[in-house]
Amino acid sequence: GEDVEQSLFLSVREGDSSVINCTYTDSSSTYLYWYKQEPGAGLQLLTYIFSNMDMKQDQRLTVLLNKKDKHLSLRIADTQTGDSAIYFCAELGAAAGNKLTFGGGTRVLVKP
Amino acid sequence: SAVISQKPSRDICQRGTSLTIQCQVDSQVTMMFWYRQQPGQSLTLIATANQGSEATYESGFVIDKFPISRPNLTFSTLTVSNMSPEDSSIYLCSVMGQGGTYEQYFGPGTRLTVT
Numbered sequence: 001g002e003d004v005e006q007s008l009f010l011s012v013r014e015g016d017s018s019v020i021n022c023t024y025t026d027s028s029s030t031y032l033y034w035y036k037q038e039p040g041a042g043l044q045l046l047t048y049i050f051s052n053m054d055m056k057q058d059q060r061l062t063v064l065l066n067k068k069d070k071h072l073s074l075r076i077a078d079t080q081t082g083d084s085a086i087y088f089c090a091e092l093g094a095a096a097g098n099k100l101t102f103g104g105g106t107r108v109l110v111k112p
Numbered sequence: 113s114a115v116i117s118q119k120p121s122r123d124i125c126q127r128g129t130s131l132t133i134q135c136q137v138d139s140q141v142t143m144m145f146w147y148r149q150q151p152g153q154s155l156t157l158i159a160t161a162n163q164g165s166e167a168t169y170e171s172g173f174v175i176d177k178f179p180i181s182r183p184n185l186t187f188s189t190l191t192v193s194n195m196s197p198e199d200s201s202i203y204l205c206s207v208m209g210q211g212g213t214y215e216q217y218f219g220p221g222t223r224l225t226v227t
Contacts, residue, residue: 031214042204043155043218045113088154092214099145100216102154 002026002095006088006103013111018076020106022089025070029093032065033100034074037086046074046087084110114139114210116219124225125195132191133222135205140185142209146178149202149221158203161188195226 004024012018024032033048049056049063049072056063062075072089086107090100115138125131135144144161158178159167167180182188192199205219 033216035218040223042116042220045215045217048215092216099157099160100155104154 002091002093002101004089004091004101004103006106008104008106010106010108011111012079012108014079014081016079018074018079018083018108018110020074020076020087020089020108022072022074022103023070024072024089024091024101024103026091026093026095026101027070028095029070029091030098031092032063032072033090033092034061034063034072035088035090037088037105039085043088079108079110081110081112084108113215114141114207114217116205116207116217118205118219118222120222121220122223122225124227127196127226129195130191130193131195131224132189133203133205135188135190135219137186137207137210139210141207142185143207144182144188145206145208145216146180146188146190147204147206147218149204151201155204158190161190192224195224197226200224200226 006022034046035043036046037043047058060077064073086105088105089103117136119134146158147155149155157170158173159169161167161180161182163182179191202221202223204221208216
């Protein structure tokens with residue numbers, strides 16, 4: 001089946017930029033998503049990008065998509081302690097019946 | 113964005129019993145889904161809840177274990193039947209298609225512990 005991979009853990013100092021990376025295998029992906037999950041909470045949709053775009057910016061968040069390499073990244077500028085959470089990338093593609101396929105999540109720890 | 117509520121938010125149940133989880137959305141949506149998140153894991157899709165017809169289940173999930181209802185475009189239920197400790201998970205309702213978009217939103221989840 002189709003696969004989405006993320007690194008497990010990222011540690012960053014408050015005020016620095018964070019970059020979370022994701023790779024996927026589905027060549028038919030149409031949309032790619034980033035979600036944030038804080039402890040004990042559901043998933044919060046942060047942003048999503050259509051596959052014919054290569055960048056999307058929304059306040060402190062910048063999404064970069066390299067469709068050729070099937071690589072997606074999320075950059076968080078001026079990272080705050082409230083950004084500590086698990087971040088999931090997900091892709092929507094025909095190979096999975098147009099349903100979301102999730103990565104395993106990246107735990108981001110922001111140190112003061 | 114869609115506002116999704118789930119009831120109950122958490123429960124502790126005895127093995128062999130069943131629990132029904134409710135999902136309510138604040139507006140009509142095209143697609144409703146049920147996911148499971150086992151402790152420390154990512155999300156796994158259980159099924160797509162279809163309005164007016166039987167749910168579509170993913171591989172490894174069956175209707176007898178996870179019966180689903182969707183009587184209208186804003187409400188769905190998931191029942192976890194004949195529970196065992198392996199069913200201890202967070203169950204999340206999700207929706208897509210509000211306003212014709214591909215934004216997919218998640219409810220706050222129901223944290224189930226089976227003893």
